[in-house]
Amino acid sequence: MKRNYFKKTLIVTIVVILLGSGLVSGYNILNYNSKSNSEPNCSEKIDYILDEEFPTMPPIDLSGKEIEFININLINTPGEFSWKNIDGRDWTTPAKNQGNCGSCWLFSAMGAFESVINIKEGCAELDPDLSEQYVLSCLPEAGSCSGGNVENCVFYYINSTSPAGNYHNGVITEECFEYQSNYDYIPPCSDKPENWENFLVPILDYGESWTYENIPQLRNTIKSLVFQKGPIMVYFWASKSFIRWGTFHKQSWQYYPDHNENCPNFVNHGITVVGWKDDPSIGNGGYWICKNTWGTNWGYNGFFNIEYDILNLGGFIAWVDYDPNSFNWGPIAPEINGPTSGEPGEEYTYAFTSMDPDGDDDVYYYIDWGDGDTQEWIGPYGSGESLEIKHIWENKANYDIRAKAKDIAGRESNWATLKFNMPRNRAIDNPLLRFVENHPLLYKIFQLFFLTTTNIKVTNLSLFLFLTNFN
Numbered sequence: 092m093k094r095n096y097f098k099k100t101l102i103v104t105i106v107v108i109l110l111g112s113g114l115v116s117g118y119n120i121l122n123y124n125s126k127s128n129s130e131p132n133c134s135e136k137i138d139y140i141l142d143e144e145f146p147t148m149p150p151i152d153l154s155g156k157e158i159e160f161i162n163i164n165l166i167n168t169p170g171e172f173s174w175k176n177i178d179g180r181d182w183t184t185p186a187k188n189q190g191n192c193g194s195c196w197l198f199s200a201m202g203a204f205e206s207v208i209n210i211k212e213g214c215a216e217l218d219p220d221l222s223e224q225y226v227l228s229c230l231p232e233a234g235s236c237s238g239g240n241v242e243n244c245v246f247y248y249i250n251s252t253s254p255a256g257n258y259h260n261g262v263i264t265e266e267c268f269e270y271q272s273n274y275d276y277i278p279p280c281s282d283k284p285e286n287w288e289n290f291l292v293p294i295l296d297y298g299e300s301w302t303y304e305n306i307p308q309l310r311n312t313i314k315s316l317v318f319q320k321g322p323i324m325v326y327f328w329a330s331k332s333f334i335r336w337g338t339f340h341k342q343s344w345q346y347y348p349d350h351n352e353n354c355p356n357f358v359n360h361g362i363t364v365v366g367w368k369d370d371p372s373i374g375n376g377g378y379w380i381c382k383n384t385w386g387t388n389w390g391y392n393g394f395f396n397i398e399y400d401i402l403n404l405g406g407f408i409a410w411v412d413y414d415p416n417s418f419n420w421g422p423i424a425p426e427i428n429g430p431t432s433g434e435p436g437e438e439y440t441y442a443f444t445s446m447d448p449d450g451d452d453d454v455y456y457y458i459d460w461g462d463g464d465t466q467e468w469i470g471p472y473g474s475g476e477s478l479e480i481k482h483i484w485e486n487k488a489n490y491d492i493r494a495k496a497k498d499i500a501g502r503e504s505n506w507a508t509l510k511f512n513m514p515r516n517r518a519i520d521n522p523l524l525r526f527v528e529n530h531p532l533l534y535k536i537f538q539l540f541f542l543t544t545t546n547i548k549v550t551n552l553s554l555f556l557f558l559t560n561f562n
Contacts, residue, residue, distance in 0.1 A: 145334045145385050147359045148193045148238035151326065153406045154356040156301035161312065161408065163298075168314040173366030173380050174206060174322055175394070180215040182206055183322065183365050186393020187223075188386030191273040196239030197223050198384035199324040199361035200246060201262075204411050206365065207321040208292070211415045214448040216423045220265040221292065227272050229257045229280035236274050239361070244324075244409045246297035261291030292418050299409040309405045313379075314367060320410040322365040322382070327404035328352075329360035333397075337383070337390045346378040346396035358406040368396070375399040420448045421502030422474070425456065425494045427509040435487050435513060440479060445496035445504060447474040452498040461490030461511070468497065487513045 174182045184205040189198045201221045208219050226233055226245060232255045233248040234240050240248075248256050257280070267290045268283045284290075302309050316323050336347050366380035378396040387393040397404060422445040429441030445454050455470030460482050472478055484490060490511045497503040 143191050145329075145389065146189065146191060146193050146195070147329050148195060148361070150328075150357045150359045151238075151241055151407075152356055153301065153358060153403065161298045161300045161316065161410065163312060163315050163319065165308075165311050165315050166318065168311075168318050170369040170377075171367070172314075172318060173368075174210070174317070175365055175380065177215075182209045182215045183363075183382060184209065184218045184220070186382050186387050187270075187384060189223075189384045190270070192227075192236035193238050193274075194223060194227065194234070194236055194272065195361040195384045196234055196324075196326075197226055197245055197361075199363045199382075200244065200409065200411070202363035202382050202384070203322045203324045203409075204246075204262075204294070204413070206363070207411055207413050210321045211413045212420065212448045213415075214423065214446065216446070217420060217448050218423075219292070219420065222263045222265045222268040222270070224265075224268045224270045224272060224278065225263045225283060225287075227277050228268070228282065230255065236272055236277065244297075244299045244407075246294060246299065246409060246411050250294045250297060259288065259291055261293040263287050263290040264292065293414070294411055295414040295417070296412040297410060299407070301407050302405055310399060313364060313405055313408065316408070316410050317364055317366065320412065322363050323408055323410045324361055325364050325405050325409075326358035326361050326407040327397075328354045328358055328402040328406075330354060330402060333402065337385075337395055340395075341391050343391045343394070343396075345391075346373070346398055347401075349374055349398045349401045352402065354402060356403075358403050365394075367399075373398060375401065379404065415448075419452075419498075419500060419502065421500075422447045422452070422454045422496040422498050422504045424505040424507040425496050427492060427494055427507055429492075429509065431510060432512045433484075435485055436483065438481050438483050439511075440481050441492065441509075442477045442479050443494050443496075444475065444477040447498050450474055452500070454496045454498055457495050457497070459491075459493040460484070461492055462486070462488075471499070484511070484513065489514065 184202065187198055187202070189195055201223055205219050205221055209215055209217050226249065227235065230245075230248045232240060233243075233245045239245060249262050250256065250260050252258055252260055263283065267287055271278050302312075313323070313325070330352055332350060332352065333347055340347075362384065363382040364379050365382055367377060368380065369377040375398050378398050380394065380396055382394050383390055385393070389395075425443045425445040427441060427443055430439050433439055443456050443458065445456070447454055451474070453471035453473060455468040456466075456472070456478050457468055458466045458480070460466075462484055464482070466480070469478060469480075490513075492509045492511055493506050495504050495506050
């Protein structure tokens, strides 16, 4: 009797939580998809939006900036274009997280530079990861966690061979100097490795412009730049409404609409524009496709869409160019093809394939089978040529097959991983388990529920299912 009461109480708790979360989500979706004149006036609180999770820069007043347009040939552009999908290939790099630091000015610039490297190298899978930390630590005149330099953009300092540019044109890769900055601490430049100059990726050219509010020709300028140059960095006003909107909207077809927000002459956040979509059903005729700097949990994998001609998007714009002959990139992470489950004692065949962006360097493969057995630097193989190799696992367990490649210069790729499963016990196929696994906050609520009602501390999902007898 007591057992049934316990189970019924648990079920009711689940239903209440789901209904509550559904109502809240529904309210927010309706609230942020509708146009309203009741949105907060962003000029009322022009103070720093200092949010630990979604930091911005101090507001920059555009009214004092001299208007000038980047010298670019304005062209007829297609109604829809995105570097995220050119013939099925994504030429952008993954969204990063600036952390607790107002360095969006830098992350937006690196997002543009990394994508341009992919494009100019002709290798969408290269996905270089440049070091924002190097700029913050070694080019301090470019900016800090309190925003970027308003006299010259970060590309000016990266390109400079003066003391302000650390006497070298270029920025090093993330593996050499990992990001650690926050409002309280920026590591010294001396923390970079001794051989840092070997990893400098130089800029070929760049351009920047303060454009002031939403001038009519600005839309065509941005489109022409993105189409001809690649993704670009831009500043706009990230209102509190916009920040909240991205925490709820996770679909690539959703866009932040024009709320008639009154935010004259100010910008406070840097992003990367990667494309656009014209749509006559949208009030201002379409939206921009952008990459943000707040990690992959905001928006759709860190990207978002925003209606044309709002929030001063494009108040500042900058593009960058790159020479593919200026740097020798290592091979891309290998693609691993083969079975993902099996039985002990059986032989399985796997193919490992990596490409060198230059196309003319041979590659070698390092393989870790996850059971203590490794095979070190097998090769050489031609760029794009597959290595086929067999392996046997003796014990029933789950294994991570890991592989990386290096070229003849010794430059290594990132690790690639393929999971191979031989579970010891029967897998639990339970809808409740799958739901709780995807909602960590709900699992914590269940933990607290069990602790307060039964004095039992639930430490894993299997125990949770056993206690509730849902298997």
